Amino acid sequence: MASVATVDRFAIEPAAREARVAWLLALPAIVLLFLFILLPTLAVIVLGFTDFELGYAGFRFVGFENYAELVSDRTFLRSLWNTAVYTIIVAPASIILALAIAMLIEAETRGRAFFRTVYFLPVASLLVAMATVWQFLFHPTIGPVNAFLATFGIAGPNWLGASGTVLYGLAIIGVWQSVGFNMVLFLAGLTAIPRELYAAAQIDGAKSWFDRFRLVTWPMLGPTTLFVTTISVINSVKVFETVKTLTEGGPNKASEVLLFTIYQEGFVYLRVGYASAMTVVFLAILVALMFLQYRVLDRKVHYA
Amino acid sequence: MITTSLSMGRVARLTVLSLGALIFLAPYIFMISTAGKAQSEIFSSSLSLIPQQWSYIENFSKALSRVSMSTLFINGVIVCALIFVVQVVVAIPCAYAMAKLRFQAARTMMLLVMIGLLVPIHATALPLYVAFDRLSVLNSYLALVAPFSISVFAIFLFLQFFRAIPDDLIQAARLDGMSEAGIVVRVVVPNAWPAITAFAIFSVVAHWNDLFWPLIVVTNQDYATPPLGLLYFRAAEAGDDYGALMAATLIITLPLVTAFLLAQKRFVEGITMTGLKG
Numbered sequence: 001m002a003s004v005a006t007v008d009r010f011a012i013e014p015a016a017r018e019a020r021v022a023w024l025l026a027l028p029a030i031v032l033l034f035l036f037i038l039l040p041t042l043a044v045i046v047l048g049f050t051d052f053e054l055g056y057a058g059f060r061f062v063g064f065e066n067y068a069e070l071v072s073d074r075t076f077l078r079s080l081w082n083t084a085v086y087t088i089i090v091a092p093a094s095i096i097l098a099l100a101i102a103m104l105i106e107a108e109t110r111g112r113a114f115f116r117t118v119y120f121l122p123v124a125s126l127l128v129a130m131a132t133v134w135q136f137l138f139h140p141t142i143g144p145v146n147a148f149l150a151t152f153g154i155a156g157p158n159w160l161g162a163s164g165t166v167l168y169g170l171a172i173i174g175v176w177q178s179v180g181f182n183m184v185l186f187l188a189g190l191t192a193i194p195r196e197l198y199a200a201a202q203i204d205g206a207k208s209w210f211d212r213f214r215l216v217t218w219p220m221l222g223p224t225t226l227f228v229t230t231i232s233v234i235n236s237v238k239v240f241e242t243v244k245t246l247t248e249g250g251p252n253k254a255s256e257v258l259l260f261t262i263y264q265e266g267f268v269y270l271r272v273g274y275a276s277a278m279t280v281v282f283l284a285i286l287v288a289l290m291f292l293q294y295r296v297l298d299r300k301v302h303y304a
Numbered sequence: 305m306i307t308t309s310l311s312m313g314r315v316a317r318l319t320v321l322s323l324g325a326l327i328f329l330a331p332y333i334f335m336i337s338t339a340g341k342a343q344s345e346i347f348s349s350s351l352s353l354i355p356q357q358w359s360y361i362e363n364f365s366k367a368l369s370r371v372s373m374s375t376l377f378i379n380g381v382i383v384c385a386l387i388f389v390v391q392v393v394v395a396i397p398c399a400y401a402m403a404k405l406r407f408q409a410a411r412t413m414m415l416l417v418m419i420g421l422l423v424p425i426h427a428t429a430l431p432l433y434v435a436f437d438r439l440s441v442l443n444s445y446l447a448l449v450a451p452f453s454i455s456v457f458a459i460f461l462f463l464q465f466f467r468a469i470p471d472d473l474i475q476a477a478r479l480d481g482m483s484e485a486g487i488v489v490r491v492v493v494p495n496a497w498p499a500i501t502a503f504a505i506f507s508v509v510a511h512w513n514d515l516f517w518p519l520i521v522v523t524n525q526d527y528a529t530p531p532l533g534l535l536y537f538r539a540a541e542a543g544d545d546y547g548a549l550m551a552a553t554l555i556i557t558l559p560l561v562t563a564f565l566l567a568q569k570r571f572v573e574g575i576t577m578t579g580l581k582g
Binding site for chain 2: 015018019021022023025026028029030032033035036037038039040041043044047052054101104105107108111113114115116117118119120121122123124125126127128129130132133134136137139142144147148151176179180181184185187188238240241244245259262263266267272275276279282283286287290
């Protein structure tokens, strides 16, 4: 009896000790995770049901009133629409361009490092600063873009100053800024494709460049493309820096985007409750995009 | 068959790549060129690149006198360094416990990490701002750093990396009488340098560039980070003094771009390793 008990104690004690150490090591992370991520997320959901405004003492629960207001809030709807348009332009353009550039660089033996550096440079540049440079490039009268167009006899638009073109202007900056990031991921994906597959495809009659792309490159890049797509879409939905720096949502709310509207309502007008409801919509969009990614991941890309 | 089409293909390829490169570099070229032009010249000839009369000194001294660039850089360095150090010190022990120790909560933690990966600062900013306002800690390094002290992405990245460290190595260290904390510091960290470097690049690039959070918690120039400082400079710069503005953007872009050019390989590896983050 006694000996069994001692054996047990020896067996359990190190395990219990290890568990205790594990808790201790993870404790700071757990505390901070609750403090700065989980609780604030819960709080934003709760605040979305209140009329809380910073500077006023109390607040009351208003149920779905904020959400009812959102549905008919023209600025908010406009901002959802603009965010969607921006995303629909920037995400596909930056993915396709990045893939094309990555394939061209991969096929080239010389100058690889140079081209990779050049296309990646915008990722390492301060976006607020480069947005300022783009503002100059896009200047309607003294900007090089329109001066360049003028040499072909084209009268360039007032890119960032007209409501018809402002989203396209911002989209161009967005594409320019994100292509390099996607390209690096595609380059990593391309390097991982075994050379033999191309040889095998060639033997099987894939003669043209396009056949090889269709039969080998594209399917083998599946997982990379999915990741790049998710990242690009999420980053486009999160567009903020360029809008805040260059247009402040204008002219005429033509460049109001989701995060800028939230920023404006919450941190400028201090309508925290209402802005929280907007934030919940923003979070719901992110969650929906993630689910979409998992579903595609489950169904389509099984090449690994 | 391949050799004959190669030269033609290469010419086409190099042409396309070079043209693209020129377009991608154009903003930098015009930035450098415009930073040296006088106001009158900027308004007359916009496509000539070389300034007729060099106004670099004038534009740069304007840029340096209106906003204290050194304050901005010092703030940027302090904030990025604090964020990175705290993130790593918090995340590494946690990831080690999840990867290598008998830790009942590991599965729950994994779920929380996955939820955390989904929640950007933009979603938690409102409650955090209200809390920081109540605690009167707005306009401080604390406010700039605290929300980023926990990086679930770091936990996620290190966890994957630590799983690959052989158990025998850790067991051997235990038999040598090392404590678990000692193992983290002397066995795990030295083995995880590639992951730590990759995360460092990811973290510094993200927070050096971040405008959203500093814009919210900082209203005092003394705590402005580089992006916020540039915003102030733009606001102070009434009208279209593009020469000074380009000089300011040049100064402010330079540090990170230089770092990138010096450590390109690490940057690209870092982005590839950490690129999975949305």
